[in-house]
Amino acid sequence: MAEEYRLEMIGVSKSFPGVKALDKINLKVRPGTVHALMGENGAGKSTLMKCLFGIYKMDEGNVLIDGKDVSIANPDEALGKGLAMVHQELQPVPARSIAENMYLGRYPLIKIGPLKIVDHKTMNQEAEKWLKDVKMSFNPRAKLGTLSIGQMQSVEIAKAVSQNARLVILDEPTSSLTDNEVEALFRIIRELKSRGVSMIYISHKMAEIRQIADDITIMRDGTYVGSWKVKDISDDEIVKQMVGRELSNVYPPKEDYRTDETVLKVSHVSSIHARSFRDCSFELKKGEILGFGGLVGAQRTELMEAIFGMRHIASGEIEILGKKVTIKRPQDAINDSVGMITEDRRGTGIIGCLSIADNTAIASYRNYTKAGTINSKKVGQVVKDSIAKLSIKTPNDRTLIQSLSGGNQQKVIIARWLANNPDILIMDEPTRGIDVGAKYEIYQIMIDLVKQGKSIIMISSEMPELIGMSNRIIVMCNGHITGELEDDEATQEKIMAFATKFDLNDKVTENFTQEVKS
Amino acid sequence: MTSKKVDAKDLPMQTNKVNVKDFLINNGIIVVLIMLAIFTAIKQPSFGSFDNLKNIALNVAPRFIIACGVSGCLITRGTDLSAGRMVGLSACIAGTLLQKPGYSGKFFPNLPDFGIWWVFAVLLICIAVCAIFGLINGMVVSFLQVPAFIGTLGMQLIVYGVCLVYTNATPIGGYRPAYTEVAKGRLFGVIPYLFLIALAIGLVIWFVYNKTPHGKYMYAIGGNEQAAEVSGVNTKKTKIIIYVTAAALYALGGFLVGAKSGGSSVNMGMGWELEAIAACTIGGVSVNGGIGKVSGVLIGVLVFEILKTCLQYLGVDTNYQYIAQGIVIVVAIALDIRKYIAKK
Known part of the structure; x- marks a missing residue:
């Protein structure tokens, strides 16, 4: 009997300090099918894929490829076992040619004595062949940057195929594609399917799943919900399975x-x-x-x-x-x-090498400046008040913000805006990224603010x-x-x-x- | 996620006990150079003489003013490679406008003999000219977003070219006593003006860095430019002010250096920007931005000047001195970078 599944992940669990990210997840992909993997943000889809590729080490569980038990330590080994991933955020080198991107890190070489030089001719020919294989007729010498995102994705898929991948993971492949590009992508997917390549398709788009996927596995909060044949499950059933969780009472009583x-x-x-x-x-x-x-x-x-x-x-x-x-x-x-607490705390929030006091005051100096000089006393008082109000745990306000926990850093950013008072x-x-206790405190602050007539x-x-x-x-x-x-x-x-x-x-x-x- | 944990663990270690390794990484260059100075003083007792120390102090004064200018650029993650050439341009402009009435090789033979206030007027002219170049630097860096290294490298060549065109590459000398007096004179016959001017500039810069919104914004931009912008900091304006101020300080530095040496040429100030950057780094101004104190800049300039004097006193060939200075610069910056690598 031919092996029933191309890939089986059985009972995969993974914990991070304080969080169980994956709890006994099962995923079984049949050969030559598209398997949709669905779940809310944070359901653990990416973590599962990272475990598969050896980026994270799974705590327990088995991975079987074509029925054989395998262990994968890093993405390179995964590739050797026929697994390839097309990332949500592509990481190409736009200024180099299509062929060079496809063969990055594995250029065909010619040896001339002790010298090794890149065999451009072979590389371009091979690249062209693989591109044709997925029905794309790009010039492999063209700069990758001249292609659209959708076309770059196709190149990534061609690259995966050229590496003999038998299971390709597509992580939200259509999130930045136009309708025509989606059509083109689906053509490639169908072509690969007909040749027996399996695909895991991560997406939120119900209509696409209907169109392209055969099976579906749903995850929720790091747990395995179930697997179905796509034709056996309705759209609202999918939604229900994705979100079906109890609301836990971790919020302050709501008032209007x-x-x-x-x-x-x-x-x-x-x-x-x-x-x-x-x-x-x-x-x-x-x-x-x-x-x-x-x-x-x-x-x-x-x-x-x-x-x-x-x-x-x-x-x-x-x-x-x-x-x-x-x-x-x-x-x-x-x-x-108007004030804004941005999503990317490290990138656009904290100023790491400065103290809590400086981080708190940065948006408000102009309110406390007379004749070009900062009123240090007033600023110090405002900072002290804000830190006290938010119960930021710190030895003193001269402490560098980068030494605080994520929750306390976030409170400093909130303190920055309390001081500015928008x-x-x-x-x-x-x-x-904040623990439950700090979350509750932040919710309380939000309610205090609206009580004061802020929005x-x-x-x-x-x-x-x-x-x-x-x-x-x-x-x-x-x-x-x-x-x-x-x-x-x-x-x-x-x-x-x-x-x-x-x-x-x-x-x-x-x-x-x-x-x-x- | 993991990096946060490590930071938290590192912190008590740094505060609770003095770690010898950390101390050496943080102050290694200074320790080595103090040892070098002691060694030199033992070998050549005249190194410790009052005259020599006074000489070092007088050499430090203009360099400190220039390094103060560069420090602002470094703190905002920039740099200013045009500093040295601006020093030269300022010295040349001042020189051509402040020659003795009777001097035979006068640059402007028909320049009337203005009174004593003309010296101050010329200083303002020097500052104004350099400030224009500083303004261009600032705009190139903030509006065109050219990396400061490249933008000011271009400016270095431009200013040198302007100086060549202006002076026609002829050396300038024969200064009015009122001009040289700025560098040689002393208050009450004791404290050199040069020293007082540097002190005043140091105090003003300290005030600006610590007590004004501009200073706070400067550190914030160096720490995290995006976060500063989200907090309402006008990052472009702040950076332009920094480059203009820096240029004004180079102009003052050049004016003083010209007065001190009693003559100038287009080669004056060559390479001083590197010396200033090195001094700042030795003094704890981080090339990663956001960190730096005026007191540190002073220490850095002092240490660098002492290094040069030590090498002279030890009879090291001038040619080898450049090699030694180069090594010190690279080691200083390598140690600076280590501080941040260690934190990860």
């Missing part, structure tokens, strides 16, 4: 401090980039916590960063407190009484957090605002339905959304 006053009005705002946010309109009321939900890549961060002046807007209007404003850089937004505070994933926009990819904290939830998908839910009507299923509402003209998703709504 909303007033009728609109503090922020965003009208038809679009990005300068075609594939980013489009035509987004919403209002924020005084005293409101407005949640923004959606999947990774829904462009929520991009929209908020644009409102804060970190990105450019091509069209649309922003009104703050009834006044039309032009925000070209963060400084302008701050002058209009009317509107945008918080992008405010509790990411908060909170982006969160954790649905329980969205539901637990927001007075109102706006859901985005693929750059559009696809839905809005009042506090009392918000459920994980409804948010997920809006978050996966990809193509507004697509019948499948439209019907499915209505079904869930009713």
Whole structure:
């Protein structure tokens, strides 16, 4: 009997300090099929794939390829066993040719005495052959950078095939592709399928799964939910399986401090980039916590960063407190009484080599400066008050911020904005990477702020957090605002339905959304 | 995730006990050079003489002013390779405008004999000219986003060319006593003006770095430019001010160096930017940005000047002195980088 499965992962578990990231996951991929792997953000899909490729060492579990037990220590070994991955974020060298990218690190060589030189002729011929094999007719000598993202992805797939991969993992391959490119990608996938290559297809897009996948495995919070044949499971069943978890009570009691006053009005705002946010309109009321939900890549961060002046807007209007404003850089937004806690704490939040005090005061110096001189006493007092208010655990405020834990660093960033005291505070994933205790404290601070008449926009990819904290939830998908839910009507299923509402003209998703709504 | 853990573990170690290895990594160059100075003083007792120490102090004064300028660029993760040539240009401009009335080789033979205030006016002219070049540096770095290394390298050549065109490569001498008096004079016949000027500049720069928003913004930009911008810091404006201030300080430095040596040529100030960068690094200004103190800059300049004097006193061939200085620069920066590698 021919082996039943190309790849079997059985009972895979992986723990990180304090978190069980994977708990006895099973994944079985049949030869010549496309196997969809689905789950929310943070369900553990990427971790599972990293375990497969030996980037993480799994704590327990077995991996079988073609029925044989294997152990894989690093991505190189995985490749040797016929596994290849096309990454979500491609990592090509755009300034070099297509062929050079395909053969990076394994150039065919000619030996001339002690010298080894790259055999460009063979390399280009081979590359052309493999590209033709997946029905692509690029000149292998062309610079990779001249291709579109979709075409680069095809090159990556050709590269995988050229390495004799029998199992290719596609991690959200269509997240930055146009419809035509998706079609082209699917053609390649079908071609590979017909030749017996198996694929694991990670995606959130229901319609695509229907179109291309044979089997589906669903994960939730690091646990294995189940596997089905795609034709045996309905779309809303998939959504239910993905989010079906209990809401645990880790949020402060919710109160509604909303007033009728609109503090922020965003009208038809679009990005300068075609594939980013489009035509987004919403209002924020005084005293409101407005949640923004959606999947990774829904462009929520991009929209908020644009409102804060970190990105450019091509069209649309922003009104703050009834006044039309032009925000070209963060400084302008701050002058209009907007503050922002960014998603990337290390990249755009903390200033590592400076003290807690300096990190707290950096956004407020101009408020405490007279005749060009900082009033150190006042600044010191404001810093002290903020640190006390947020119960930041630190020996003193001269401590460098980089020596604090993630939760305390985040509190310092919040302290920075408490010191600046804006009317509107945008918080992008405010509790990411923070332990439960600190999370609760941050929620409490948010509620204190709205009680004082401030308004908060909170982006969160954790649905329980969205539901637990927001007075109102706006859901985005693929750059559009696809839905809005009042506090009392918000459920994980409804948010997920809006978050996966990809193509507004697509019948499948439209019907499915209505079904869930009713 | 893991790096955070290690940081937290490292911290108590650094604060609780003085780690000899850490201390040597942090201050190694200074320790070695102090030992070199002691060795020199034993071998050549005249090294420790008042005259020699005074000489070192007078040499340090203009170099400290120049290093103060460079330090701002370094703290914001930039650099300024045009510093030395601006020093030269300033010295040449000052020289051509401040020659003795009766001097035969006057650059501007018809320049009238202005009063004593003309010396100050010329200083302002030097500062204004250099500030224009500094402004261009700042705009190239912040608006065009050219790496400071490249942008100021270009400026180095441009300023040198301007200086050549202006002086026609002729050496300038025969200065008015009022000009040389700036460098040679003493307050109450005791404290050299040069020393007082450097002290005043040091205090002003210390104030700017520690007590003004501009200074705070400068450190923030060096620490994390994106985060500074998100916090409302006008990073472009701040950087431009830094490069303009730096150029003004080079101009002052050049003006003083010209007065001190009583003559100037286009080669004046050549390589001084590297000396200044090295001095800053020895004094703890991090090439990774965000860290640096005025007191450190002073120590760095002192140490570097002592190194040069030691080598002279020990009778090391001038040619070999360059090799020694080069090694010190590389070692200083390698040690600086070590501080950050060790933290990971």
